[in-house]
Amino acid sequence: RRWFTAHFLPHDLICGLGWRGRALVENGSRRRPTLVIEQQPDEAARDLCRRAGAMLIEGDAGDPAILRQAGIARLRHAFVCSQDDETNMRIVHELAKLGGGGGIFFGRGKGAPLGRKTSDDQALVCGVSLKDRATAQILKDVLPENHGLDLRIFNAETVTARMLLERHPLDRFAASPDAAGARVVLIGESLMAWELFEQFLQLGHFEKGRPLSIAWLSPDPQAARDRLVARHPVYSAAEREGQPCAFPEWVWLEKQVLPVVLFLKHPSSERALVDLFEGGLALRAKKEVTSVFIALESAPESAALAALLAPVLERQRAALKRDITLTLYYNTPEDVYRDDIEQALNRDHPTLPVVVFSDFMGDCSKKAVRGDEIDRVARRLNGIYAFGLGKSLGMPIEDFDGKCVDAWSGISEADKESSRQAAAHAHVKARVRKRLIGKGQTAAAAEEALARIEHDRWCAYSLLKGFRPLTRIPSAVGAGFAASESEKTDILRWFEDKTFKNSCRRARIHADLVPFDDFDTLFDAEQAAKEKKKDMDQIQALNLLLNGLRAAD
Structure with a gap:
């Protein structure tokens, strides 16, 4: 049966039976057969494959002979999810060599002879898990030409953090109209904790006057701060009231592009931790919408901590009439436990909203x-920049989405990630727009405010990626700023010399990395208007991005 499926039926392949691979098997559809390659399957893995109707091949998925056993010529989707990046890159490389350089074409039409390409051929969709973002572009660079793969690189923590904050946002200001900002308290230093932190910095851009503030509890707060500073040089180590903290460069703090991050010691005793929260850690003096996140390495320890803090937060929410929520990362293959914990916490503390989540929000599926x-949304956003706003809005949505798919396949992994991050914030901007219009702002005024917010978001993203400004920042210099002759020359070359511009970008230098109002000081009027239009186009396309609607719809 396995030989027949591999050689005659379209099928999917899963490489690696770690917990993500097992979740893919468990959640897979039976409409298309699934083959699984695992080097050392235990009895639980064998039993899972039997129950799910998946066919198991024992061996190394990076071995071309094993891949041929899996019927590579009939593959529709491959999911590469072993435990380490190096192994995953090796497997994808072998798939690519067999698919393109090896002369095998994926997805042959019914009855076509082996090795003959037909009109029904299609690229093999290959999802690969990579923990280190830097390896994503390396993988694409080393793949052979014409490799026949539609590569879908994913980082589970990044995808999950974005999904979580889309469904459970930080800016819950509609229900708290008098809130002075959003407050985040983060507990833990797991991979997920770090990814949540990165997303807080990049999605925490709201209407002016409502800044984001972050407190991070760590067993060693000074070491945690130093790791942040080493990771993001735009931050520097400092102290506030005797506590370690990280300050962004002044101009980015003053413009609310990046917040101060306060680091606090995670007490070793439960009593001391309760005292810390009861002392107002989650609330401070200002009335802020507050989100507490627990993301320890150990799922059981995270659950125990949530049970300890939930009654404290519920009391504070009621006594101070503050919007406080509790979110718990509980990542195990046994989703039933996650659901049970969430139900129990919400049952025992009915006035405190509690969310318990795992990778992919519990939907670690092929889809x-x-x-x-x-x-x-990311593909549509890239399409707007590729085709222009007017042309994009003028196309039927089906045609536009089709062209966006084609354009997406030709851009770098770095550009894809940039579009994904902008797409994640599109949901924030839609909420901000609704609030601004609800307060009586005109559509034009709201659009300009949102364009400024989008530029702030882009600046934060670029700074966290290590980019630096091409010139001095006028806002940081002051009212007497005047571009030097060398700065004027660099600006001119940036806009007129593509070779110079590309070399700057490779060196992580960007001319636009200045506050929104500094465009008028740094560039001539025509160029400043063009740069501002990039942000405005995204705002005017929000309906298209999120809902597939033209502005008139």
Whole structure:
């Protein structure tokens, strides 16, 4: 049966039976057969494959002979999710060599002879898990030409953090109209904790006057701060009231592009931790919408901590009439436990909203890993920049989405990630727009405010990626700023010399990395208007991005 499926039926392949691979098997559809390669399957893995109707091949998925056993010529989707990046890159490289350089074409039409390409051929959709973002572009660079793969690189923590904050946002200001900002308290230093932190910095851009503030509890707060500073040089180590903290460069703090991050010691005793929260850690003096996140390495320890803090937060929410929520990262293959914990916490503390989540928000499925739905807004956003706003709005949505898919396949992994991050914030901007219009702002005024917010978001993203400004920042210099002759020359070359511009970008230098109002000081009027229009186009396309609607719709 396995030989027949591999050689005659379209099928999917899963490489690696770690917990993500097992979740893909468990959540897979039976409409298309699934083959699984695992080097050392235990009895639980064998039993899972039997129950799910998946066919198991024992061996190294990076071995071409094993891949041929899996019927590579009939593959529709491959999911590469072993435990380490190096192994995953090796497997994808072998798939690519067999698919392109090896002369095998994926997805042959019914009855076509082996090795003959037909009109029904299609690229093999290959989802690959990579923990280190830097390896994503390396993988694409080393793949052979004409490799026949539609590569879908994913980082589970990044995707999950974005999904979580889309469904459970930080800016819950509609229900708290008098809130002075958003407050985040983060507990833990797991991979997920770090990814949540990165997303807080990049999604925490709201209407002016409502800044984001972050407190991070760590067993060693000074070491945690130093790790942040080493990771993001735009931050520097400092202290506030005797506590370690990280300050962004002044101009980015003053413009609310990046917040101060306060680091506090995670007490070793439960009593001391309760005292810390009862002392107002989550609330401070200002009335802020507050979100507490627990993301320890150990899922059981995270659950125990949530049970300890939930009654404290519920009391504070009632006594101070503050919007406080509790979110718990509980990542195990046994989703039933996650659901049970969430139900129990919400039952025992009915006035405190509690969310318990795991990778892919509990939907570690083939559809989620492929990214078809998750990347839709990102593909549309890239399409708007590729085709122009007017042309994009003028196309039927089906045609526009089709062209966006084609354009998406030709851009770098770094550009894809940039579009994904902008797409994640599109949901924030839609909420901000609704609030601004609700307060009586005109559509034009709201659009300009949102364009400024979008530029702030882009600046934060670029700074966290290590980019630096091409010139001095006028806002940081003051009222007497005047571009030097060398700065004027660099600006002119940036806009007129593509070779110079590309070399700057490779060196992580960007001319636009200045506050929004500094465009008028730094550039001539025509160029400043063009740069501002990039941000404005995204705002005017929000309906298209999120809902597939033209502005008139």
